[in-house]
Amino acid sequence: MSRRLLTALLAPVAVLMAVPLVYIVSLSLRSRDDVLNGGLLPSEVFWRNWPDTFGAIDLPRHLANSWVVAAGAVALTLAIAVPAAHYTARARRSGERLLSLVLASYCAPPVVAVLPLFYLLRTTGLNNTLAGLVLVTGLANVPVAVWLLDGFVRRVPQEIEEAAWLDGLGGWGVLRHVIAPLIAPGIVASGLICFFLGYNELLFALSFAQETSVQTLPVALSLFQGDRNIQFGRQAVASIVGVAPVYVLALLAQRRLVAGLSAGAVK
């Protein structure tokens, strides 16, 4: 098939993909009476939503919470997953077994952990704290990171590791001085993917962090739905403010992210 024909086929798909995102921007510029105007564009541009949103909710606080939770969770996830992936990729049978176990745990829907973790967090005083949410989100993403990183470790030629043993390095030494530098792009990619997952997570955030001071952005966004007169314009503003930095991050790291995802796929 010709390149031009394929482009013509793919173009409508791209448009379809973009519509909901463009629509959110359009919503952010509509007054309340204009939200349901039957079109994709505002009948009249209404800038007031932007300052009003910052007056209505503590947006900087929610954003900061989301960033803290996502970044803290990534640190925890990687601290667990990087050594684990070296083990699953290199410890033969026992590594394979661990990998299956990790992937099996990923199959369990997160709602399974909600009640037990609720009690655990309360007993340890971590309910309604960002630290508690970091812990839960970080643990939840471990299987994803192990799955991706395992692929990266497997691509490192074993001879390099053997040379390091001759220099007297043990497992941790090899991991730190040989494997970690070589799979650095994979660590970055997995870290970013886990960051996005943590940033957008709703179920745990809604279940374990009910107080306003620790609510993450997705929770704050979902709470707009509870009002009798939903302020869709402001909700759109909050969405955009929250998602814009993440889009920038994704576009900047685009090649690494795509490579990171591929590492999982080609296994």
Add this chain to the structure above:
Amino acid sequence: MAEGAITRPAGLTRRRAVRRARLPRVSRWQAAPVTAALLVFSGYPLVYLVGLALTESTLARPLQSWVGSDNFRNALDNEIFTGSLWRSTLFAVLAAAGQLVIGTGLALALAARARRLGLLGGLLLLPLVTPPVMVGVAWKLLLAPVGGAVNGTLALVGLPAVNPLGDERGAFWTLVVIDTWQWTPFVVLLVYAALLGVPEELREAAVLDGAGHWRLLVSVVLPYLRPALLAVFLLRLVGGFKVFDIVYVVTAGGPGAATNTSTYEIQRTALESFQVGTAAAETLVFSVMVGAVATIVALVRRRAVRAER
């Protein structure tokens, strides 16, 4: 032991020593953090859930008194919950299958167009990093019966208005479409990467044998991709069972119970109606079902991988 060491031929010991030296040296302790993580995040919840399911609990005071199978009976007698099991399965299977078919098609088209994704790679990432809550709001308003952009557009071209969120089947399918909108790009990226791995010799050999485009796809490319496709299907299937955000935002489980998936129903039973014991029993039933479905797909994939070797 000592006797064995003496009688063992020297050559064998040396060979064994050499083999051991070549064995990858990873420390057992490298698996310790992940083991601890699994215990906290999977092991402990499972044990605790069994405890909660067999006793009476409130959110404030868990594990009060033994009630035997009462909670399970409550869960299984509740038609909203048993219905949610079926709905969740249907949702996961339909969404995963739809995403796999559309995503594979798009990936094939993209791969035929160019060997690099370029700017498109970045655009494909955007739905993946968009909070599902935001995606849900956009779709809900687009589909609003009065004043939504979809009906506005339909009216412009003289077509009758639609209200998919107003009826049971429509609402269910709308959620499938939203999930598909969000996750098809993920499938595209993974399948595209797998496509680049198809060995050139394999294609060339098939072309030399006179295979056309279609034949090449059906007899060479797709069979080669099968393990990767099944892995992606499994990932999305599991993702489908986890769906919560868009249900919460778009339909809140309604109309009626048409979009009440198990994850949503359990979260509500536990943290909105505070029926802790029932929710725990429901969770266990749901996990067993998800485990069964995922195992079937995993077994099919393992067979596909074996068949290839």
